[in-house]
């Protein structure tokens with residue numbers, strides 16, 4: 001039974017769903033880094049929010065981990081390249097808390113426009129500072145959105161309802177989408193110069209880090225008010241403090257900080273500054289949404305292989321997964337066979353599908369071929385890390401889909417280009433379920449690929465099979481299956497035999513020494 005650890009506080013619905021899916025679950029929010037590292041090896045899945053840091057070091061200790069599920073959007077607390085290299089799927093719930101976070105941004109915009117938190121503290125301390133708190137209206141003001149994705153779009157819609165004018169800087173926003181949203185797409189410099197309010201809704205990346213840098217803050221309109229419900233690190237906090245103190249920035253409301261938990265921060269105590277402790281997603285509705293989604297997605301993956309909202313693997317729905325499963329098994333076997341036949345000499349690989357296979361999502365098939373192929377480099381390779389490993393090795397991968405149907409109702413062919421020319425293997429499914437090799441190096445041969453096998457290329461000549469049988473018999477090696485393919489009578493032939501025992505180097509040398517043998521390789525599936 002797979003085991004999942006929930007290491008951040010999460011709605012109880014998550015644990016209920018894991019249990020209902022037959023998954024054992026432990027809820028241990030608030031563990032220290034070392035405590036988490038000490039137990040992570042026991043778990044197949046890790047469900048987190050933003051507090052748990054999934055570092056390379058933690059992943060190294062996570063010897064059984066298959067999936068990290070983020071109940072929320074931002075995954076900057078997960079080392080995705082390290083997870084991918086380890087073959088761990090990372091998934092998030094990209095929509096579950098968008099409305100809630102957009103509402104928090106709007107709430108902070110009002111709060112900063114009318115200094116609501118400051119007025120609350122003053123009033124409750126017995127002062128009646130009616131003249132101190134002179135705010136501004138939102139109506140008619142220009143709101144500058146930096147990032148117009150899921151959350152930014154909802155903020156835009158709400159702001160238009162408040163009769164604001166909305167301009168947006170987002171290099172990936174298409175002109176059509178901007179028209180749909182009712183926003184004006186602008187360059188960053190234009191946004192900085194024109195916005196009365198700026199709200200940030202981008203992930204933290206190398207391109208967005210410090211997007212409100214000291215220089216860019218200086219380019220903003222005097223009296224601008226700034227809201228950040230996206231990520232700390234998008235704004236230079238020290239420069240923002242100075243801009244608030246000088247009065248260039250009239251107010252700023254931040255939900256997120258460079259360092260979290262933000263127990264101390266240069267901005268704390270600065271006039272015009274409002275802080276919330278990363279509450280953007282903290283509503284009952286959003287937390288129920290993301291808990292349900294993450295538990296369902298992780299359960300699908302652990303129990304059926306279905307993949308939804310993964311950041312390092314193509315999606316595979318729970319409906320597709322059972323249909324694709326035998327294909328992935330076949331694809332992995334073909335990749336493994338070609339890898340074992342040609343070793344590390346492959347420069348590029350083509351994965352062709354025809355017949356029924358051509359109607360399927362090709363990505364999982366490609367991933368499975370690469371997972372088999374890349375075994376020549378690493379024993380720990382799987383569908384998640386194989387494409388990354390292939391890329392790192394400079395392997396060029398091509399997917400080809402044929403509409404034609406050949407001799408088989410469904411076929412997957414893998415062709416590797418090597419310095420000795422192209423080498424290919426092909427397989428089908430018997431009864432839509434059982435993988436079978438049907439072609440090898442241009443010759444028809446029909447066999448299952450399993451356990452320990454021996455591949456022999458030889459000259460098709462009388463007496464060879466008898467001599468091979470005797471050689472194996474003398475070594476007490478029992479033959480399980482025996483399949484022969486040949487290009488033409490008396491020409492080049494291939495043999496694939498499964499054996500019940502491990503074949504040592506000495507025996508392989510004796511087979512190689514038999515008359516007519518061109519090549520011998522042990523295979524393992």
Ligand SMILES: NC(=O)c1ccc[n+]([C@@H]2O[C@H](COP(=O)([O-])OP(=O)(O)OC[C@H]3O[C@@H](n4cnc5c(N)ncnc54)[C@H](O)[C@@H]3O)[C@@H](O)[C@H]2O)c1
Pocket residue numbers: 073074075094097098101146147148149150151152169170171172173201202203204207208229230231255256278279280281282
């Ligand atoms: N405070 C919270 O509790 C909270 C809650 C939810 C999400 N978030 C954060 O909000 C952010 C946005 O979430 P989302 O769901 O809208 O994400 P999204 O992926 O839907 O949208 C992000 C947008 O940023 C744009 N973008 C990317 N690079 C950019 C750049 N260099 N300049 C300008 N725009 C750029 C993208 O094109 C995209 O449209 C994420 O960082 C997420 O982690 C915070």
Ligand SMILES: O=C(O)[C@H](O)COP(=O)(O)O
Pocket residue numbers: 049050051071072073074075097278279280281282
């Ligand atoms: O990216 C997100 O989804 C938010 O930052 C929410 O973070 P949280 O789950 O820690 O509240």
